[in-house]
Amino acid sequence: MVDRLANSEANSKRIAVVESCFGAAGQPLAIPGRVLIGEGVLTKLCRKKPKARQFFLFNDILVYGNIVIQKKKYNKQHIIPLESVTIDTVPDEGDLRNGWLIKTPTKSFAVYAATATEKSEWMNHIGKCVGDLLQKSGKSPTGEHAAVWVPDSEASVCMRCKKVKFTPVSRRHHCRKCGFVVCGPCSEKKYLLPSQSSKPVRVCEHCYEQLTSVNLQARSDSITRGSKFHSNNLSDDDDDDDSSD
Ligand SMILES: [Zn+2]
Ligand SMILES: [Zn+2]
Numbered sequence: 001m002v003d004r005l006a007n008s009e010a011n012s013k014r015i016a017v018v019e020s021c022f023g024a025a026g027q028p029l030a031i032p033g034r035v036l037i038g039e040g041v042l043t044k045l046c047r048k049k050p051k052a053r054q055f056f057l058f059n060d061i062l063v064y065g066n067i068v069i070q071k072k073k074y075n076k077q078h079i080i081p082l083e084s085v086t087i088d089t090v091p092d093e094g095d096l097r098n099g100w101l102i103k104t105p106t107k108s109f110a111v112y113a114a115t116a117t118e119k120s121e122w123m124n125h126i127g128k129c130v131g132d133l134l135q136k137s138g139k140s141p142t143g144e145h146a147a148v149w150v151p152d153s154e155a156s157v158c159m160r161c162k163k164v165k166f167t168p169v170s171r172r173h174h175c176r177k178c179g180f181v182v183c184g185p186c187s188e189k190k191y192l193l194p195s196q197s198s199k200p201v202r203v204c205e206h207c208y209e210q211l212t213s214v215n216l217q218a219r220s221d222s223i224t225r226g227s228k229f230h231s232n233n234l235s236d237d238d239d240d241d242d243s244s245d
Contacts, residue, residue, distance in 0.1 A: 011035055018056055022065060026077045035059045037125055040118065041067070045110040047152055047174075050096065055111070057122070058082075059129050062102070080104055083133045084142045087126055102126075103145035105195035108179075110148060146196050147179030155181035160204050177207035 014036045019029050037057045044053045044064070054074050056063040060082055065074035080102070090099035090110055098119035099112040113119040134141060150159065152172050158164040164183035166172050173187045174180070176196055182204045189208040190200035203211065 015058075018063070021072060021074050022077050023073070023075070025075060026065075027079060029058070029063070033059075034061075037129065038121070040113075040122075041070075042122070043112040045096070045099075045112070045151060047149060049151070049153065050112065053111075057125055057129065060133060062126070080107075082126070082130050083137065083139065085126065085130055086142060086145055087123055087130075089123070101148055103148070105142055105144055106146055107196075108146045108148045144195055146193075147175070147177055149174050149179045150181050152181060158183035158186055160186040160206055173202055175204035175207055176201040177203045177211065180204055 012030065015030045015034065018036065018039075019026060035058060037059055039054070039056045041052050042055050042064075043050045052067055053064045054067050062080040062082055062085065064078050064080075066076040067073075068075055081104075084104045086101075086103045088101040088103065090096075090101060090112075092098070096110075096112055098114065098116050099110050100119065100123055101108060101110050111122075113122055130141075152166075155172065156166060158166070159180040160175075160182045164170055164185070166181075166183070170183060172181050173184060175182055175187055176193055177191070187202050187204045189203055189205065191203045191208055191211050192200045193203075
C-alpha cells in the first residue's frame with residue numbers, strides 16, 4: 001500500500017500542501033519514498049493546559065504544529081522521527097479522553113483524539129509505521145524515552161517534599177527524569193541525560209540519588225557527572241517553560 005502510494009501524484013500534492021501551510025519556517029517534507037498517511041487535529045497536553053495542534057503522520061516522521069488558520073496556516077513545526085517513537089494508551093480521565101502517549105528519547109507527551117475511533121486509527125497507523133520502519137532497518141525499538149511531564153495544574157504542592165506550595169514566587173519546575181512537578185530546593189541538581197540534552201538538565205533530589213548510585217555501581221567514571229547549581233526563584237530562569245510550544 002505504502003510503496004504503491006509513495007510516488008503517486010496525489011501523495012506529492014498532499015505533501016506540497018502541508019509544506020505550504022507551514023510556509024518558509026517549516027522544513028522541506030518531500031523526500032523520495034515519504035508518504036503522507038493521515039492528518040488531523042489532536043489535543044496535546046502541554047505544560048500549562050491542553051492545546052489543539054495539527055498533526056501529520058508520514059510513514060517515517062510525525063509532524064505537528066500550532067494552528068494559525070485551520071487547514072491553511074500552521075507554525076511552530078516539530079518533526080519526530082517515528083523510528084524512535086513508542087506509544088502507550090492513556091486511560092480516560094475527566095475531560096481528557098481518547099488519549100495516548102507519544103514517547104521519544106528527547107521528548108514525551110500525551111495527545112487526545114476527539115473520538116475513540118480516531119484514537120484507535122491514530123494508534124494503529126503510528127504503530128504500523130514504527131513497526132515497518134524497525135523491520136526495514138533491523139533496529140530494535142527504543143528502550144529509553146524522556147519522562148512525560150506532569151502538567152502544572154496537577155500539582156499545587158511539590159510532588160517530592162509535599163510541603164512547598166507553588167506561588168508566583170515559589171515556582172514550579174519539572175524533573176527531566178521522572179517528569180514530576182517539584183520545587184526549587186527539591187530540584188537543585190542537574191544531571192547529564194544525553195538523550196535529552198548535551199548539557200546537564202534539572203532533576204529532582206530523588207532521581208539524582210538514583211542516577212548517581214546506579215552510576216557508581218556501574219563504575220562509570222566517564223561523562224555522567226551531576227553538577228550542583230543554585231536556582232533563584234525570583235529570577236526568570238524558568239528553563240522548564242514550553243509556552244512557546
Ligand atoms: Zn519540594
Ligand atoms: Zn525526578
